[in-house]
Amino acid sequence: MNDVMVDVRGVHKSYGPLEVLRGIDLTVRTGEVTVILGPSGSGKSTLLRTINHLERVNSGWISVDGDLIGYRRSRGRLYELKEKEVLRQRTRIGFVFQNFNLFPHLTVLENLVEAPVSALRRPRHEAEATARRLLGRVGLSDKAEAYPRQLSGGQQQRVAIARALALEPKVLLFDEPTSALDPELVGEVLDVIKDLARAGTTMIVVTHEIGFAREVADTVVFMDGGAVVEQGPPTAVLDDPSHPRTRAFLSKAV
Numbered sequence: 001m002n003d004v005m006v007d008v009r010g011v012h013k014s015y016g017p018l019e020v021l022r023g024i025d026l027t028v029r030t031g032e033v034t035v036i037l038g039p040s041g042s043g044k045s046t047l048l049r050t051i052n053h054l055e056r057v058n059s060g061w062i063s064v065d066g067d068l069i070g071y072r073r074s075r076g077r078l079y080e081l082k083e084k085e086v087l088r089q090r091t092r093i094g095f096v097f098q099n100f101n102l103f104p105h106l107t108v109l110e111n112l113v114e115a116p117v118s119a120l121r122r123p124r125h126e127a128e129a130t131a132r133r134l135l136g137r138v139g140l141s142d143k144a145e146a147y148p149r150q151l152s153g154g155q156q157q158r159v160a161i162a163r164a165l166a167l168e169p170k171v172l173l174f175d176e177p178t179s180a181l182d183p184e185l186v187g188e189v190l191d192v193i194k195d196l197a198r199a200g201t202t203m204i205v206v207t208h209e210i211g212f213a214r215e216v217a218d219t220v221v222f223m224d225g226g227a228v229v230e231q232g233p234p235t236a237v238l239d240d241p242s243h244p245r246t247r248a249f250l251s252k253a254v
Contacts, residue, residue: 004066005030005171005202006051011060013046013226020046022226024060028171028219031200035213035234038223039249044206047223048173051204052093053086064093065170091119094164094172098179100156102148108135108159109144112166120167127166134162138192154185158192165196172196174205210253214238222246 006028013021049055053070062069071078112131116122138158178186220237222230230243
């Protein structure tokens with residue numbers, strides 16, 4: 001449990017003159033859940049997207065399970081990997097988006113099977129067996145032949161989680177997984193994530209759900225203005241924050 005799964009070191013990201021990430025350092029250990037909180041525009045989602053190289057960093061580096069993401073190091077310099085190599089790395093980093101991003105023309109089962117077959121070259125019968133097992137895990141065994149449009153938002157997000165798990169990733173990234181859901185559907189998605197946490201899945205979750213962070217997180221990170229302002233166990237950051245910006249945020253969020 002002490003080995004590092006995700007290591008973020010000195011990461012800067014800018015869009016022109018706008019500096020979105022300002023020297024981020026973050027360590028996530030195997031089997032731990034890190035929850036990232038912060039106001040809109042604080043850089044939370046951008047940080048997630050750098051971890052699987054959906055966004056290139058301007059400086060710094062990121063490793064997952066000991067492998068540099070998006071780059072190779074040679075003679076002290078970093079060189080960006082080719083897209084094919086980056087895509088291979090992404091199969092080890094599951095990403096669950098806030099707006100589900102399911103393929104609308106594919107059934108639920110086909111959504112889960114497509115990547116293992118095309119990216120990992122798994123036999124289709126094996127990928128389908130895994131997909132059906134994962135649908136059972138998220139409580140959707142009876143929706144295998146349905147299309148995304150026939151599902152509620154909560155069901156679509158549970159399918160998206162199962163789809164991410166189908167690649168057997170080293171770490172799961174969640175970008176505000178409940179923000180697009182009606183309030184009564186939030187619980188069913190959070191319950192699935194809690195089950196994953198209990199099973200020892202390494203996760204980084206960007207969310208506004210303070211109660212979820214308190215219950216599930218091993219580490220809570222508070223970001224503001226593109227920087228990590230405060231981090232630590234939930235009891236410290238949520239119940240006794242040391243930084244005034246964290247205190248101000250929580251006083252309005254709770």
